[in-house]
Amino acid sequence: xxxxxLTPEERERGERLGRLLREARGxxxxxxVAAAAGISAETLRKIETGRAPTPAFFTVAxxxxxxxxxxxxxxxxxxxxxx
Numbered sequence: 001x002x003x004x005x006l007t008p009e010e011r012e013r014g015e016r017l018g019r020l021l022r023e024a025r026g027x028x029x030x031x032x033v034a035a036a037a038g039i040s041a042e043t044l045r046k047i048e049t050g051r052a053p054t055p056a057f058f059t060v061a062x063x064x065x066x067x068x069x070x071x072x073x074x075x076x077x078x079x080x081x082x083x
Contacts, residue, residue, distance in 0.1 A: 006053060014053020017060070017078045022048045024067040037062040 006014075021044075025033050034044040039059055046052035047059070064071050 011050065011053050013078050014047075014055075015050035017053075017055075017074070018048040018050045020069075020074060020077055021063055021067065024069055033063070033066055037066040039063070 025048075030044050030048075031041045034041040037044070037059075039062065043052065043055075043059065044063070047055050047063070060074065061071060063069075064074055
């Protein structure tokens with residue numbers, strides 16, 4: 001399976017998601033948050049740094065639940081701004 005390259009907008013959206021999750025994590029360790037969400041710390045690191053700009057829905061849902069974030073709010077804040 002060949003994966004199509006991400007557009008610059010998709011990469012920016014992934015970076016935005018990573019920033020939001022990192023901010024929500026606050027002082028909690030990456031390892032603790034990842035374990036609570038049922039993912040590896042490396043997966044969380046990749047998402048937070050934008051190296052995994054299109055994480056699986058259930059991964060994002062688990063992180064949102066762990067961090068007390070609303071999926072609606074995350075989706076709205078990660079959406080591209082159309083001018």
